[in-house]
Structures are given as C-alpha cells and as structure tokens.
Amino acid sequence: MEYGKVLRFHRVKQGLTQNQLADGIISPAxxxxxxxxxxxPAFEVLELLYERLGLDFHDSSNSHPSKEKLKEWYESIVFKDKEKARTLMNELLEQKDTHENHHLYIFFELFRIRHLLLENDVEKAYEVWEDIRxxxxxxxEEMEFYYHVVSGLLSYYKGNFDQSFQSLMEAKNHSSSNTVQLFNWEFSDLxxxxxxxxxxxxxxxxxxFYVDQALEIxxxxxxxxKSADCHILQGINYSKLKNYAKxxxxxxxxxxxxxxxxxxNQLNLIYINIGNLESLLGNHYNAIKNYINSINFNDLDTPYKQNYLLTTIHSLMLExxxxxxxxxxxxxxxxxxxxxxxxxxxxxxxxxYFYKLMINGDExxxxxxxxxxIPYFEVKKEHIYIIRYSMVLADLLEKKRMYKKSSEYLRLAMKLLNKHSHLGGTFL
Known part of the structure; x- marks a missing residue:
C-alpha cells in the first residue's frame, strides 16, 4: 500500500500543513x-500520523466491497442507465468509506464526473474535475486511466475535440499497464x-479504425x-470520406x-443522417422525406428533441x-x-429570420x-454558416454590381472551405 500518497491526500483534504501533521511525531522534512x-517509516510512526488524520491504519481498499459497487455504478453510467446510476450513487454516499478512504474517494469523484455529464451538468462536472486534480x-495507474477518460469527455463536451483525443489516448496508454484491470466493456467504451x-x-x-474496434466488442x-451507435458514427465517417455507398x-x-x-432516438438520428447524405448527393426530395421521418420519431421528451428538432427544421427549410x-x-x-x-x-x-428576409425579398x-x-457566426466560429452566408452575400453584391465587396466575401468563403475541407458540399 502507498502510505505516503494516502497521508498526503488526507492532509491536503483536511487543510493541514506538513508542520501541523508532523508536530510532535516526526520532523516536517x-x-x-x-x-x-x-x-x-516504522509502523508506529504511520499509526500516529494516521491517528492524527482520523484514519484506520489497517484499512485496505483494493479488495474492498465498496470498490465492486463503485465499478457497478460506473458501468450503469457508461451504459446510460440513469435510474440505476442514481440509486447506486445514493447508496455509495451513505457509506462512510466512500468519504474517508483515499482509494475509494478518488474513484467515487472520478466516476461522479462522468455521472454529472450523463445528467448534463457539465459545469458541475468541471468543478469536480478541478477539485480532484x-x-x-x-x-x-488505475486512477490515471479514469482521470484521462473523464478529462477527454470534458474536453469533448466543451468542443475541444483534439484535446479530447489526446486525453483519451493517454487513457489508452494507461490501460495497457499490468496494474490496471479493465472489463471488456470498458475497452469498447474507450x-x-x-x-x-x-x-x-x-x-x-x-x-x-476505432469504431471497428468498439463494434467488434x-x-x-x-x-x-451500442452496435447501432457504432454504425451511425461509421456512416458519418464514410460520408466524410465520400464513400457514400458504405x-x-x-x-x-x-x-x-x-x-x-x-x-x-436512434431512428430519429439515423433519418437525419440519411437526409444529410441525400442532400449532399443533390437528392432534395429524398432528403425532405428522411428529415420528415426523423421528426416523426422525435416525439419523446429527451435531449434528442431539443438537440435535433430545430436543426432538422432548418434542414427542411434549406431543401x-x-x-x-x-x-x-x-x-x-x-x-x-x-x-x-x-x-x-x-x-x-x-x-x-434570414429565410423570411430572403423569401420576401426584403431590402x-x-x-x-x-x-x-456573418459577424454573429464569426464570433461563434461556426465556419459552415460563415461560408454559406458569405456566398449568399457575395451573390447579392454581384447582382448590385458591387464587385469588389462581392469578391471579398467570396474569398472569405473559399478561404474557409480550403481550410476546413470537410465542410464542402452544396450551399445556397
């Protein structure tokens, strides 16, 4: 057991300096x-230090029953069983060891970050992450694995996708350690x-590559x-690679x-993505049909409704x-x-509002x-809409024979298209 790490953890948690903990027992150095x-040090010294911190020197948590319950809780979080996750979290909170045992407390807090993300409380999850780090x-090594997993998720939720990838790769590196024992479902999740x-x-x-790895498990x-989720993501990937049949x-x-x-919820998402693919291929009637199908399946009061309904309506307007x-x-x-x-x-x-103005020919x-x-979407760094509306503006300016300004917006659109080639496709 790593007694030094346990002592440091509880000393910092209780707000004690090294001088305060060591006073009358050993030197701060x-x-x-x-x-x-x-x-x-001698066991007698450790016992005195543990006693001052209110800890049980003889406690061991690596094979502690609560560790098994923690992993059960984590599994329910990963598989998005919200009701079970809430029940298990409450049970763990009632156990004294969850708060006082260094090993268990660290895992509880790391898993709680992912639970908060499941509950869509991103800001609170970030606060817990800041505290535990x-x-x-x-x-x-095992704690490092889960730390990098939740760090990757937090970056993902905040839109920092490259940083998310780097953190998850760190988790992957730790997963190969002999001291980290993971279940098969944890590898597929990673x-x-x-x-x-x-x-x-x-x-x-x-x-x-990673979709194939996850899908196999x-x-x-x-x-x-989960297999359906993988197929949806793979469909998006192959669309980006212009392998539309795949x-x-x-x-x-x-x-x-x-x-x-x-x-x-999955059917809603599938029809949206088929609609996007049909739109990309110029099959506008088929795109409309699939977008409407997606709305017909978006009838449950879930985050999917909020996330996708307005986007689908926007796509229907565009088609x-x-x-x-x-x-x-x-x-x-x-x-x-x-x-x-x-x-x-x-x-x-x-x-x-743009389509209203456009259809009505508003001056x-x-x-x-x-x-x-355009300034609004520049602030938000929504490149696809900067491109789209810049091309519309360039066309309108050209019709008014304002060629210099028209070419400026056309250059802006082309510059962004070259820089973000994955945004290619049809625009207004």
Missing part, C-alpha cells in the same frame, strides 16, 4: 520524504469515445444499442437494429429553398419559430447579412 515515497500526485473524438476532430480514418456482447450501408444496418429494439419551393420553406420557418418558444436557440432564430437583407448574421 521526514514527513515530506514519507509523502513522496522516498522512505518507509489537486490530488493527482496521489493517483495510481474505443467508442476515441472514435467520437477523432470523428469530430476530422481524423476520419482514425475514427473508422459490442457485437460479441450482443449489445444491439455510408448508406452503415445507416441501414443501424436502422435495422433500431427498428428491432424500438429505439426512437425546400433549393427546390424553389418558397411556400414550403416559409411553412417550415413558421414551424421553427413556433418551436423556438419551447426550445429557444439564438443561432436558429437567426437562421429562420434589409444585404445589410443584415453583413452587419448581423
């Missing part, structure tokens, strides 16, 4: 050596998280829901599973506009504005694009 595992010099972060960071080939466990094949595999398991069906476009604008009352979104408010459109819309 000797305590520093103990905490840094540079020496092994001050004890990082007391971590063993591979899937790596696949997500690399996909978002546009390391698409790497994401394809999920299929061996007959985990249909992309569609994965979407249909996911659709087959989600239909079998009656997972309406109708490309077809020259301005009446149909305006109908979806009105539907979108109505949904904003329940699921407010500043970006979508801007999108909906203020040109100024609105230049003074409001």
């Amino acid at each position: 000797y305590l520093s050596k103990i905490e840094n595992d540079q020496t092994v 001050q004890h990082r010099d007391t971590f063993d 591979y899937y998280l790596l696949a997500l972060s690399t996909s978002q960071a546009n390391h698409t080939s790497a994401s394809v 999920y299929q061996s466990r007959y985990d249909l829901e 992309s569609l094949e994965n979407y249909y595999s996911a659709k087959k599973i989600a239909t079998q398991t009656h997972n309406r 109708h506009f490309r077809l020259g069906d301005y009446k149909g476009c305006l109908e979806w604008v009105l539907r979108g504005e109505n949904e904003l009352k329940n699921y407010y979104s500043e970006p979508h408010k801007h999108h909906f 203020s459109l040109l100024n609105h694009l230049e003074e409001v819309l």
Whole structure:
C-alpha cells in the first residue's frame, strides 16, 4: 500500500500543513520524504500520523466491497442507465468509506464526473474535475486511466475535440499497464469515445479504425444499442470520406437494429443522417422525406428533441429553398419559430429570420447579412454558416454590381472551405 500518497491526500483534504501533521511525531522534512515515497517509516510512526488524520491504519481498499459497487455504478453510467446510476450513487454516499478512504474517494469523484455529464451538468462536472486534480500526485495507474477518460469527455463536451483525443489516448496508454484491470466493456467504451473524438476532430480514418474496434466488442456482447451507435458514427465517417455507398450501408444496418429494439432516438438520428447524405448527393426530395421521418420519431421528451428538432427544421427549410419551393420553406420557418418558444436557440432564430428576409425579398437583407448574421457566426466560429452566408452575400453584391465587396466575401468563403475541407458540399 502507498502510505505516503494516502497521508498526503488526507492532509491536503483536511487543510493541514506538513508542520501541523508532523508536530510532535516526526520532523516536517521526514514527513515530506514519507509523502513522496522516498522512505518507509516504522509502523508506529504511520499509526500516529494516521491517528492524527482520523484514519484506520489497517484499512485496505483494493479488495474492498465498496470498490465492486463503485465499478457497478460506473458501468450503469457508461451504459446510460440513469435510474440505476442514481440509486447506486445514493447508496455509495451513505457509506462512510466512500468519504474517508483515499482509494475509494478518488474513484467515487472520478466516476461522479462522468455521472454529472450523463445528467448534463457539465459545469458541475468541471468543478469536480478541478477539485480532484489537486490530488493527482496521489493517483495510481488505475486512477490515471479514469482521470484521462473523464478529462477527454470534458474536453469533448466543451468542443475541444483534439484535446479530447489526446486525453483519451493517454487513457489508452494507461490501460495497457499490468496494474490496471479493465472489463471488456470498458475497452469498447474507450474505443467508442476515441472514435467520437477523432470523428469530430476530422481524423476520419482514425475514427473508422476505432469504431471497428468498439463494434467488434459490442457485437460479441450482443449489445444491439451500442452496435447501432457504432454504425451511425461509421456512416458519418464514410460520408466524410465520400464513400457514400458504405455510408448508406452503415445507416441501414443501424436502422435495422433500431427498428428491432424500438429505439426512437436512434431512428430519429439515423433519418437525419440519411437526409444529410441525400442532400449532399443533390437528392432534395429524398432528403425532405428522411428529415420528415426523423421528426416523426422525435416525439419523446429527451435531449434528442431539443438537440435535433430545430436543426432538422432548418434542414427542411434549406431543401425546400433549393427546390424553389418558397411556400414550403416559409411553412417550415413558421414551424421553427413556433418551436423556438419551447426550445429557444439564438443561432436558429437567426437562421429562420434570414429565410423570411430572403423569401420576401426584403431590402434589409444585404445589410443584415453583413452587419448581423456573418459577424454573429464569426464570433461563434461556426465556419459552415460563415461560408454559406458569405456566398449568399457575395451573390447579392454581384447582382448590385458591387464587385469588389462581392469578391471579398467570396474569398472569405473559399478561404474557409480550403481550410476546413470537410465542410464542402452544396450551399445556397
């Protein structure tokens, strides 16, 4: 057992200095050596130090029953069983060891970060992460593994996808240690998280590799829901690689599973992505059909509804506009504005207002694009919309024979397209 790390952890947690803990027992310098595992003191010294901190010197947590419950809690979090996760967390909170045992406390806090993310409390999760990292010099290899996993997730939630990938790769490195014993489902979870972060960071080939790794384990466990998630992500990856046949094949595999398991959230997401693919291929009627199917499956009061409903309505507006069906476009604008009352979104408010101005031929459109819309998305670094609206503005300026300014916005769009080639596709 690493007594030095335990002593340092509880001393810092209780707000004691080395002088205060060592007073009357040993010198502060000797305590520093103990905490840094540079020496092994006599048991009598350790017992006195433990006693001052209110700890049981003879306690061992590596094979502690609570450790098994902690891992059970973590599994329920990973597989998004919210009810079970809440129940187990409350049971763990009632146990004295969860708070007082260094080993158990560290794991509890690391797992709690992921639980808070499951509950969509990102800011609180970040606070817990900030607090627990001050004890990082007391971590063993296993703790380091989970620390890097939750660090990767926090970066992912904050949109720092490259940083997320780096943290998850650190977790992968720690997972190969002989002292870290992981279950098969933990490896599949790690591979899937790596696949997500690399996909978002546009390391698409790497994401394809990690999806395959995760999918192999999920299929061996007959985990249909996770397998469908993998197929959806793989469909997105192959679409980025312009292998549209392979992309569609994965979407249909996911659709087959989600239909079998009656997972309406997955079906909603699958139809959105098939709609995106059809739109990319210029099949606007098929895109509309799939987007409407996605809305029909987006009828549950879940985060999926808030995250995807307005985006799908925006896509429907865009498809109708490309077809020259301005009446149909305006109908979806009105539907979108109505949904904003329940699921407010500043970006979508801007999108909906733009189409109103565009369809009605409003004279203020040109100024609105230049003074409001493009600057707004520049601040948010939403490159796809900067490109889209810059191209619209360039076209409007050219029609007014304002060629110099038109070319400026066209250059802006082309510069961003070259820098972010994955954003290629059809625009207005």
